[in-house]
Amino acid sequence: MTLDEQIKIVKRxxxxxxxxxxxxxEKGKMTQAEANYQIEGMEYVLNSIVELQKFQLSIIAxxxxxxx
Numbered sequence: 001m002t003l004d005e006q007i008k009i010v011k012r013x014x015x016x017x018x019x020x021x022x023x024x025x026e027k028g029k030m031t032q033a034e035a036n037y038q039i040e041g042m043e044y045v046l047n048s049i050v051e052l053q054k055f056q057l058s059i060i061a062x063x064x065x066x067x068x
Contacts, residue, residue, distance in 0.1 A: 003053040010046045017042060 021035035030038075 003049055003056065006049050007046065007053070010042060010049060014039065014042045014046065 017035070017039050021030065021039065024030050025032050025035050
């Protein structure tokens with residue numbers, strides 16, 4: 001699975017949580033603190049993957065410059 005695909009999946013998961021968690025909090029299935037923590041955790045995952053992708057692209061660009 002590519003990093004682009006992983007990023008799309010994580011973004012979709014964050015959107016899902018932002019839609020569903022308020023309802024779950026209202027119904028008492030989770031606390032607001034837990035909802036915030038879980039969403040923040042997924043946002044950290046997204047940021048990590050995005051940074052990894054940037055690093056990967058910089059290595060590719062550097063290697064392409066070295067080949068020329």
